[in-house]
Amino acid sequence: MTLRTYVISRILLTLPMIFILLTMVFLVIRVLPGDPVLLHFEKQENPEAMEDMRHRLGLDKPLWIQYFDYLAGLFRGNLGESMEDYSSVGQQIFSAFPATLELAIFSMVVAVSIGIFLGVEASKGYGKTRDNVIRVFGIVTYAIPVFFLGMAFQMIFGLGLHWLPVGLRLHPTLDVPAGLNIGGIHFSTGLYTFDSLLEGNIYKFVASLRYLALPSLTLGLVLSGVFIRLTRSNMFETLRLDYVTAARARGLSENAVTYGYAFRNAFLPVLTMMGLQFATLLGGAILTETTFSWPGLGRYIVDRISFRDYTAIQGAVVVFGIFVSFVSLGVDLLYAYLDPRIRL
Amino acid sequence: MDKPKIRKGMLSSIIPGLSSLSQRGLAGWLVVLGLIIVASIVTMTAISPWVAPYNPSTINVGPPLMSPNSQFLFGTNDLGQDVFSRVLSGGGIMLEVSILSVIICLLIGVPLGLFSSYAGGLVDRFFCLIMDSIYAFPGLVLAIAIAAMLGRGVTNMALSIAVVYVPSYFRVIRSQVLSIKEMPYVEAANAAGAKGRTVLSRYIFPNVVPSIVVVATVNFADAILTAAGLTFIGLGVSADIPDWGWDLTNGRRLLSSGTWWVITYPGLMIILLALGFTLMGEGLSEMANPRLRE
Numbered sequence: 131m132t133l134r135t136y137v138i139s140r141i142l143l144t145l146p147m148i149f150i151l152l153t154m155v156f157l158v159i160r161v162l163p164g165d166p167v168l169l170h171f172e173k174q175e176n177p178e179a180m181e182d183m184r185h186r187l188g189l190d191k192p193l194w195i196q197y198f199d200y201l202a203g204l205f206r207g208n209l210g211e212s213m214e215d216y217s218s219v220g221q222q223i224f225s226a227f228p229a230t231l232e233l234a235i236f237s238m239v240v241a242v243s244i245g246i247f248l249g250v251e252a253s254k255g256y257g258k259t260r261d262n263v264i265r266v267f268g269i270v271t272y273a274i275p276v277f278f279l280g281m282a283f284q285m286i287f288g289l290g291l292h293w294l295p296v297g298l299r300l301h302p303t304l305d306v307p308a309g310l311n312i313g314g315i316h317f318s319t320g321l322y323t324f325d326s327l328l329e330g331n332i333y334k335f336v337a338s339l340r341y342l343a344l345p346s347l348t349l350g351l352v353l354s355g356v357f358i359r360l361t362r363s364n365m366f367e368t369l370r371l372d373y374v375t376a377a378r379a380r381g382l383s384e385n386a387v388t389y390g391y392a393f394r395n396a397f398l399p400v401l402t403m404m405g406l407q408f409a410t411l412l413g414g415a416i417l418t419e420t421t422f423s424w425p426g427l428g429r430y431i432v433d434r435i436s437f438r439d440y441t442a443i444q445g446a447v448v449v450f451g452i453f454v455s456f457v458s459l460g461v462d463l464l465y466a467y468l469d470p471r472i473r474l
Numbered sequence: 475m476d477k478p479k480i481r482k483g484m485l486s487s488i489i490p491g492l493s494s495l496s497q498r499g500l501a502g503w504l505v506v507l508g509l510i511i512v513a514s515i516v517t518m519t520a521i522s523p524w525v526a527p528y529n530p531s532t533i534n535v536g537p538p539l540m541s542p543n544s545q546f547l548f549g550t551n552d553l554g555q556d557v558f559s560r561v562l563s564g565g566g567i568m569l570e571v572s573i574l575s576v577i578i579c580l581l582i583g584v585p586l587g588l589f590s591s592y593a594g595g596l597v598d599r600f601f602c603l604i605m606d607s608i609y610a611f612p613g614l615v616l617a618i619a620i621a622a623m624l625g626r627g628v629t630n631m632a633l634s635i636a637v638v639y640v641p642s643y644f645r646v647i648r649s650q651v652l653s654i655k656e657m658p659y660v661e662a663a664n665a666a667g668a669k670g671r672t673v674l675s676r677y678i679f680p681n682v683v684p685s686i687v688v689v690a691t692v693n694f695a696d697a698i699l700t701a702a703g704l705t706f707i708g709l710g711v712s713a714d715i716p717d718w719g720w721d722l723t724n725g726r727r728l729l730s731s732g733t734w735w736v737i738t739y740p741g742l743m744i745i746l747l748a749l750g751f752t753l754m755g756e757g758l759s760e761m762a763n764p765r766l767r768e
Contacts, residue, residue, distance in 0.1 A: 150607040155619070163623045269756060273695060273748035275702045278722060278741035285734055413614030417703050421726065431615070432707045435622050443622060450615045458610060 136466050144459050151451045156200055159444040161193065166440040170213050187211060187441060209445035214437050219445035223427060227449070228320025229299060230426035233349065233415055235321075236342050238404060240350025241411075245357020246400065250388055252358065253365035264362070268355035276414045280348040280421035287344060294343050297423040300334070301341075307334050345422045349414050353407060360403050364396035371395075398469055405461030409454045504757030511750030515565055515743070522563035528556040530563045530716040539733050549735040551721070552728055561739045564718040565747060567628065567711050572697035574632035575639070576690050582636070583643025584686060588674055590644070591651040601644070609641035617700055621709040628711055635700045639693050646689050650682045684762045692755035695748040702744050718744050 163169050167184050174180065184190040187210070188199055203210060209220035252264040288296030299322055300306070307325035309318025318325045323342065326334035368374060369392050377391045378384075416428030423429070427446055434442040527547075528535040534554035542549040548557035590601040608616070620634035654660060655678065663677050704710060705719030713720055718740035725737030 146603060147607050147610060150604060151611060154607065154611070154616075158616075158619050158623060162620070166623075169623070269752055270745075270749060273699075273745050273752050275699055275706070275722070275741070275744055275748075277703070277706050277726075278737070278744065281722070281726060281729060281737055282741070284729055285732075289730065289732060409610060409612040412612040413703075416614060416618065417706060420707055431618065435618070436708060440623070443619060447615055447619045450612050454610060454612055 133466060137463055140459060140462055140466075144455055148452060148455050151455065152201060152204060152448060153197075155444060155447050155451065156197055159440055159447070160189075160196060160200075163440075165189070166213075170438045170440060172438065183213065186216065187213070204448065209448065210441045212434075212442045213439045214442070219442045222430065222442070223445055223449050225320075226425060226427045226430045229424060230412070230415055230419070230428060232299075232321040232323065232342065233345055233418065233424060233426060234408070234411055236346035237349035237353065237411060237415070237418075238408070240346050241353035241407070242357055242400065242404065244350065244354040246361050246393070248354070249358045249361025250365055250393065252362040253369060254388070256362075256366050261362075264358060268358040271351055272355040274352060275417075276349060276352045277417040277421045279352060280345070280418055283344045283348055284421070295341050296344065299341050299425060300338055304334060304337060307331065307338070345418050345424055348421070349411065349418045352414060353411055356403060356407055357400060360399055361396060364399055365392060368392040368396045398465065401461060401465055401468070405458045405465075408457045408461075412450055412454060501757040501760035504753045504760075506757075508750045508752070508754030508757065511746060512754070515747050515750065516569065518562055519565040519569060522559070526556075526559035526562045528559045530555065530559040531714060539728070539731065539736075541733075542735050548739045549733070551724065551733075551736045557721075557735060557739055560716045560721060561718070561743055564716040564721060564740055565743060567715060567717045568698055568701050568719065568744070568747065570628050571631045571635065571701045571711075572694055574628065575635040575697045575701075576693055578632060578636035579639050579643050579693060580686070580690060583640040584647055584682075586640075587644040587647030588651060588679065588682070591648040592655065592670065592674055592678070598648075602648075605641040605644045608637070609645070611638075613638040614700060614703055617704060618707065618709065621704050626709070626711055631701060631704060631709070631711065634704070635697050638700065639696060642693060643686070643689055646685050647682055650685050651678055654678050654681050684758075688755060688759045688762050691751055691758055694751040695755065698744065698748045698751065 160166065167180050167187075167189055168174060170183070171180050181190075188196060191199070200210075207220065209218075209223060211217065212219050212222070248264045248267065252261045255261045284296040287293045295301070307318070307322050308329050309316065309325040310328040311317075318328070322338035323335060326332075326338055365388075369388070371392075374387060374392050377387045382390070412428075415426065416431060418424065419426045419428035420432050427449065431443060431446045434446065522530075532555065535556050536546050536550045536554055538550060538552050538554040540546055540550045542557075546556050546558065548561060551557055551560075586601060590598045617634045617638045620637055621631060624630035624634060660673060660677050663673050668677075702719040702722070705717060706723050708723070710717060710720055710723070721740040722737050722744075725733070725740075728736055
């Protein structure tokens with residue numbers, strides 16, 4: 131199989147997955163509860179308003195028409211209207227999404243860095259004290275509820291030591307980083323760190339990093355255990371291969387052998403794991419965002435739940451799902467590019 | 475005839491640590507340590523009504539937000555409830571929800587995995603696609619969506635957690651059956667004219683049991699953490715029943731006042747409970763897959 135055939139078949143495989151995912155969300159939010167409008171109006175004291183909403187949102191049509199309306203809407207990028215004020219759910223999600231993306235990227239970087247470093251350290255002393263301590267660390271981080279770790283960090287580094295801010299993306303008195311502005315052309319990503327660099331504002335860059343520090347450390351730490359375990363077992367095997375011994379025999383330093391030779395081969399499984407763990411990461415992001423009042427998609431969902439705004443919840447869940455599908459597609463394609471064996 | 479043999483092998487692969495701990499090494503110790511932690515927490519929760527110094531739900535048993543002292547070992551929360559008593563009894567809901575969700579997962583995931591992989595062909599493809607789609611979805615997001623739609627209650631929480639984890643059971647069992655199904659003794663049974671159902675239940679199933687035990691144990695920890703997460707974002711059972719997850723949610727509002735004791739103790743209990751199951755799972759999976767032990 132050439133790379134091109136692989137890419138095409140992998141993309142074609144993603145489509146049914148996304149279709150099933152969309153159907154699943156429809157089943158959960160529209161069919162499972164019977165009537166979301168009934169749920170929304172908890173007391174059900176105003177039948178007219180309820181009928182009005184059903185009509186407005188198209189919930190009075192037969193289920194199968196609703197289903198096609200929903201799919202057709204999504205196809206055009208329309209995520210529906212909010213039950214609260216009929217505002218566009220898509221727009222709200224669009225503005226909340228970059229915050230989640232930025233948190234996800236930084237947390238993944240933290241998780242993978244800690245995972246690789248500790249995993250490599252553990253594999254060097256396989257079965258010795260260092261290895262066992264790192265293993266215990268991995269097991270314990272797995273058992274910590276992410277929001278409890280977040281609150282512990284808030285207590286220690288924020289409220290106790292006053293080192294780092296404990297909530298939001300940037301201090302309210304600071305303007306949102308503007309991004310690039312050249313000759314009337316405006317470009318911004320919504321990622322505060324990136325935008326402040328584009329703007330050339332180092333102060334805001336450092337500030338947004340400081341706000342990111344605790345949330346991404348929290349989420350990254352909880353996720354790091356998986357990467358520690360994976361790196362450890364892969365490195366343990368790779369370090370015993372002939373080509374590594376050969377590199378050692380040539381007198382290369384231990385670090386050059388470990389990271390320059392052995393780790394290159396042990397990295398591919400880590401890449402796959404990054405794709406697989408991305409879904410877990412987004413789940414953790416909801417709790418982390420709630421803990422740190424981080425104005426992202428997770429915070430949006432939790433917020434909408436308290437308003438019983440089911441159309442908005444549906445939109446956010448759909449976006450989460452599609453986001454994960456695309457990330458895992460991207461990781462698989464990258465893997466195929468890096469490892470020719472997969473294309474055989 | 476050969477049934478007792480299988481039973482014996484099965485048992486010793488489930489609880490080997492108890493009889494031959496020393497030979498099992500680290501893995502055996504992990505299982506025993508995990509078991510001790512879990513059993514202590516279950517016991518503590520069960521006997522809490524008799525040993526708790528105060529009624530955990532009664533408000534104003536002391537002044538609100540008192541730091542830990544000799545009268546209130548773990549202090550009091552903003553409602554003047556005794557944090558120590560709440561820690562003793564607060565595991566109930568979490569245990570109920572996780573046990574129920576694991577049972578639901580077992581009841582759905584195991585038969586489905588057995589059936590799908592044994593049937594093969596299009597049926598198998600279909601179930602795999604569905605299960606992979608659920609598996610690829612961010613678990614907590616899905617659980618939140620379902621829990622939000624179903625409403626409060628232990629059963630609803632357990633159901634929404636179970637939906638997320640059924641694919642894990644399905645995948646493990648399916649891959650096991652795929653390899654077992656090709657073994658000569660299964661072929662022999664087929665050749666001897668045994669019915670599909672008999673082959674599945676008498677010949678294949680007993681060999682899948684160790685894997686099921688491992689998945690279920692690991693899954694307990696996931697279920698507990700997911701239940702805590704659901705409670706944290708306000709989809710828990712009820713504020714009236716003492717619950718560690720609820721105490722954490724409540725304590726979050728109080729963080730800025732520096733009342734660390736309101737969240738620290740319930741938080742540590744959740745960690746301990748999840749840790750107990752994780753340790754057990756770690757040890758059991760090492761025993762079930764000796765290859766991983768070098």
